[in-house]
Amino acid sequence: MDLPVTGDGVSRRRKPFLARRFGLGGMPDEGLDLANNDEGTAPVTGAPSEELPPLAELKDVSKTYGSHPALASTDLRIERGCTGLLGPNGAGKTTLLRILMGLMHPDAGEVRVLGERVEPGSPALRRRIGYVPEGEAQFPDLTGIQAVAYAGRLSGMARTDALQRGHQVLDYVGLGEARYRAVAGYSTGMRQRLKIAQALVHDPELLILDEPTEGVDPTARNEILALLDELVRVHKVQVILSTHLLSDVERLAQHGVVLHQGRVVASGPLAQLKAPRASGFVVRANVAPTAVEAQLASAGIRCDPVPGAVRAYTDDAKQVLRALQAGGLVVRHLAPIELSLNEAFEQAVGGAPHA
Amino acid sequence: MPEGVHPYPRWNGRLATTTRVWTVAGGEVDRVRRSTWTSLVFLLGLAWGVASVIELWQLRRDGTSVHEWAWFVDMLDQLRWFALAFAAAAGGPALLDDLRLGALELYLTRPLTARAYVVGKALALLGMTTAIMVVPSVLYIAASHGLYDDHPERWGRALPMAILYGVAWGILVSGVALGLSAVGRSARAMAIAILGAFVGADIVVGRLLSQLTQDDLFRLASPFESHQALGTFLFPAGVSVPFDPLWGVVVLVALSALGWGLLAWRRPRVRGEA
Numbered sequence: 252m253d254l255p256v257t258g259d260g261v262s263r264r265r266k267p268f269l270a271r272r273f274g275l276g277g278m279p280d281e282g283l284d285l286a287n288n289d290e291g292t293a294p295v296t297g298a299p300s301e302e303l304p305p306l307a308e309l310k311d312v313s314k315t316y317g318s319h320p321a322l323a324s325t326d327l328r329i330e331r332g333c334t335g336l337l338g339p340n341g342a343g344k345t346t347l348l349r350i351l352m353g354l355m356h357p358d359a360g361e362v363r364v365l366g367e368r369v370e371p372g373s374p375a376l377r378r379r380i381g382y383v384p385e386g387e388a389q390f391p392d393l394t395g396i397q398a399v400a401y402a403g404r405l406s407g408m409a410r411t412d413a414l415q416r417g418h419q420v421l422d423y424v425g426l427g428e429a430r431y432r433a434v435a436g437y438s439t440g441m442r443q444r445l446k447i448a449q450a451l452v453h454d455p456e457l458l459i460l461d462e463p464t465e466g467v468d469p470t471a472r473n474e475i476l477a478l479l480d481e482l483v484r485v486h487k488v489q490v491i492l493s494t495h496l497l498s499d500v501e502r503l504a505q506h507g508v509v510l511h512q513g514r515v516v517a518s519g520p521l522a523q524l525k526a527p528r529a530s531g532f533v534v535r536a537n538v539a540p541t542a543v544e545a546q547l548a549s550a551g552i553r554c555d556p557v558p559g560a561v562r563a564y565t566d567d568a569k570q571v572l573r574a575l576q577a578g579g580l581v582v583r584h585l586a587p588i589e590l591s592l593n594e595a596f597e598q599a600v601g602g603a604p605h606a
Numbered sequence: 607m608p609e610g611v612h613p614y615p616r617w618n619g620r621l622a623t624t625t626r627v628w629t630v631a632g633g634e635v636d637r638v639r640r641s642t643w644t645s646l647v648f649l650l651g652l653a654w655g656v657a658s659v660i661e662l663w664q665l666r667r668d669g670t671s672v673h674e675w676a677w678f679v680d681m682l683d684q685l686r687w688f689a690l691a692f693a694a695a696a697g698g699p700a701l702l703d704d705l706r707l708g709a710l711e712l713y714l715t716r717p718l719t720a721r722a723y724v725v726g727k728a729l730a731l732l733g734m735t736t737a738i739m740v741v742p743s744v745l746y747i748a749a750s751h752g753l754y755d756d757h758p759e760r761w762g763r764a765l766p767m768a769i770l771y772g773v774a775w776g777i778l779v780s781g782v783a784l785g786l787s788a789v790g791r792s793a794r795a796m797a798i799a800i801l802g803a804f805v806g807a808d809i810v811v812g813r814l815l816s817q818l819t820q821d822d823l824f825r826l827a828s829p830f831e832s833h834q835a836l837g838t839f840l841f842p843a844g845v846s847v848p849f850d851p852l853w854g855v856v857v858l859v860a861l862s863a864l865g866w867g868l869l870a871w872r873r874p875r876v877r878g879e880a
Contacts, residue, residue, distance in 0.1 A: 352715055374717040378621050382715040388708035392640050404629045405716040407621030419615040449712065454617035486614040 304366030335500030440471025630726025651688030655742015697783025781865030
């Protein structure tokens, strides 16, 4: 199942709607922001570069465990920037990451990362990748600086370089004060930041993170996300982020890939993923949403309540305005429906809240 | 939050493209050094060697004019227990701790092959177990030259022979330790299993059964005696076994191959790794 994608829908959604106010109809993905509309502000950076290859390309890649298909004939292109890899448990996210890292060989198909073909058993590509694994993944009896320097040495750095660079990245991730403490005494948030430092020590082109905020408290989570946000937006580090936390993806990523039962069910810019399958408008008026809903229903427009507003399912904005005006209601807000990532995700994996 | 305090540092250096086997081995030596138990066993082994040197000095002081091959081989045979204990203590955690702590993923997501990881770990363990037998041998031989004017026949071959004898034992105990660890789940249980396997094979099969049946061939089952069989080829005197030493060497090679084969067959893998 694929989400409907409408070419450059993101930019079209940003066109001023008021200019067409009296030529209403047939533009369901454009919005009239009569109030303070903060919808439709998804990041739109990270457009594919013509010179540089995409972060990853999969062509007809399959991987099966016994009779269970972990990835089924997957074609996927992950553009430069930050891409969020989403999917429920067992969707194939880990399989995909391990195939990208060259840890796992697909049964069929071709995989390229950073333009390089991923060859079975060849670790050379990993010099260009930093990986933040899920779970514990530490050497607990090492100090912070020893753990990072060792990771650097394993990546091929000379001893002095690894040590010097270890200090730099520990400072960067905010563990400078704790660098001589044993990792065993680190909090979960500190360990996650240490893993990021280990992944960054050799200054990779691509950072792959597997659940980087799992198990950390809200403060630490916010710090980690701020750190990653800076890496992505300021320092232009290319990132593939696998997580089940949609809000992490919304905060960091420009692109999303939704996996379900071993298939890519949606991929593309986040704003595109969030485009609704059923067209319609979010409506607020000078009365309670229940009154708005009743008025629209009386005009034969199907609608659903959402917090503080009503979703009216029709292609014709003029029809909505007329219905409300007929009831003497004053329209405060009328904008095309934009799904939350959570709703888009549910739609993509089959929940289909607005079928 | 460090944001803005320390800007993201870029690095323009070059990464080595050679295999990181020695980095893994060095990391493993560091890990063993940080462990109290393994450090203790290692140091006790070296102390036993020092004690043998002191004994050599005492014999000289008591008027002995020529030392013997048997004394040297006896010291090496005793050191095997320390090497075994060390391999059991260090070999189990070498792989199982990495699996338990998820550190294996940190290795294998670096530009490092699974083979380089295992070989690095094995080289470290093999080097340290062998060192427990070789370092005291060097001390002993140096002391013998300092204390005695006369030496037993072909004493000049003592060091290379001791190295070969030590390496053979190191290959056996490291292989069995790593092999059993590769199929086990608990480092402590594996350490006990390794010691139990060697002691059980030596005492129960090797000695008890051979006494009960009056058949010396059962003593082949003892890894210690199989290893001594190799000594009969290496050392001109001081070693004897109650069976054809060639069979002993065959058993030694077979046991070593079993351990290393087990490791190759069931080396630890990252979840989902091919």
